[in-house]
Amino acid sequence: MERLNRMYILAPSLLAADFTKLGEQIKETESAGAQYLHIDVMDGVFVPSISFGMPLIQSIRPASGQFFDVHLMIVDPEKYIEEFVRCGADGITFHLEAAKDPWAVINKIHQCGAKAGISIKPGTALEQVFPYLSQIEMVLIMSVEPGFGGQTFIPKSYERIRRMREYIDANGLCVKIEVDGGVGKKNIREVMRAGGDVFVAGSGVFRKNSISHNISKFREAFEEGLTGSTDGKNGKE
Ligand code: DX5
Ligand code: ZN
Numbered sequence: 001m002e003r004l005n006r007m008y009i010l011a012p013s014l015l016a017a018d019f020t021k022l023g024e025q026i027k028e029t030e031s032a033g034a035q036y037l038h039i040d041v042m043d044g045v046f047v048p049s050i051s052f053g054m055p056l057i058q059s060i061r062p063a064s065g066q067f068f069d070v071h072l073m074i075v076d077p078e079k080y081i082e083e084f085v086r087c088g089a090d091g092i093t094f095h096l097e098a099a100k101d102p103w104a105v106i107n108k109i110h111q112c113g114a115k116a117g118i119s120i121k122p123g124t125a126l127e128q129v130f131p132y133l134s135q136i137e138m139v140l141i142m143s144v145e146p147g148f149g150g151q152t153f154i155p156k157s158y159e160r161i162r163r164m165r166e167y168i169d170a171n172g173l174c175v176k177i178e179v180d181g182g183v184g185k186k187n188i189r190e191v192m193r194a195g196g197d198v199f200v201a202g203s204g205v206f207r208k209n210s211i212s213h214n215i216s217k218f219r220e221a222f223e224e225g226l227t228g229s230t231d232g233k234n235g236k237e
Contacts (some may be wrong), residue, residue: 001105007081008222009198010215011036015051015149016202019222021064027213028068032215036068038180039089040149040175043074046098054080054087061088061179071180073121078105082215085112093205095115096129106135121146122154127162128163138198139164143182143191149202153182158194165195169233176224178180187218192225 014022014037026037039057044050057068057099070089074080075092078101084092092109096118099105109116117138118129122145129139141164144156157179164177176197183191184204191199205214 001023002214006226007197007223008192009036009037009176010034010205010218010222011198012211012215013038013040013149013199013200013202014081016042016206018160018206025206026060026064026066028211029205030213031216033219034205034215035067036069037064038197038202039068039070041070041074041084042147043155046075046095047073049147055077056084057084057089058087067091069093069117069141069178069200071200072098076100078108081105081114082110082112084118085109085114089114091115091117091138093138094121095121095146096132097124099119102132103135106132119180121152122157122160126160126167130167133168133171133173134176138176139168140178141196142181143179143183146181151182153187153191154182157181158190161191161194161196184215185221188218189220189225192221 032035042049042051068088070084072094075098092114094105105164114149115137118132118139119140119158120129121142123195126168134166141160143153144151168175177195178198179191179196180183180200182197210236
């Protein structure tokens with residue numbers, strides 16, 4: 001059954017952008033209709049890789065009116081929240097596995113005036129995040145192991161998204177489900193049908209074709225989803 005007030009959001013992941021044209025590419029995602037910009041912060045401790053941090057967010061903030069969706073793949077997230085919000089984060093998602101006191105992190109994010117999200121890795125039981133769902137705005141289900149862009153979507157994620165959707169709906173919660181990792185035009189319809197609301201796409205937005213073309217494919221899928229005509233389509237061009 002389709003939910004009322006359904007809305008799908010695309011969150012291009014900056015990690016896959018061409019950094020020599022960063023401002024330009026961000027503007028292109030915005031004018032093509034991506035409401036969020038997904039910003040992956042990695043510390044080399046929680047995940048093996050290191051990406052970027054506050055100075056980058058601060059410098060791109062004036063270039064975009066998008067919702068800055070900051071995905072913290074770092075240990076001790078509570079230490080840095082104030083600074084990320086000051087630099088321009090609108091939403092901060094931290095990893096449940098990385099937080100010693102998730103309630104304190106949620107409170108800190110809200111006190112700073114941002115939306116709070118919790119992310120879980122593919123191997124973390126969904127139940128672990130249930131107690132927090134009524135107090136956060138977004139739950140991020142990782143569909144790859146966090147740490148790198150360009151990986152393949154893990155198929156068991158569909159079932160995890162479905163179960164999360166069922167739990168949220170059954171309990172009348174209004175928390176968005178974000179899906180991150182290996183999402184592209186080939187599987188977007190299936191991820192939507194499983195119950196996602198916000199779709200992160202790095203390679204799917206910034207690679208192969210132009211950004212505007214890639215985003216138009218996601219938007220087609222979203223429009224079909226809203227008019228209830230996704231069934232039977234498989235995302236072929
Ligand atoms: C992975 C990051 C993702 C990544 C997605 O740890 O959280 O946001 O950039 O990249 P794609 O869409 O290429 O899988
Ligand atoms: Zn991410």
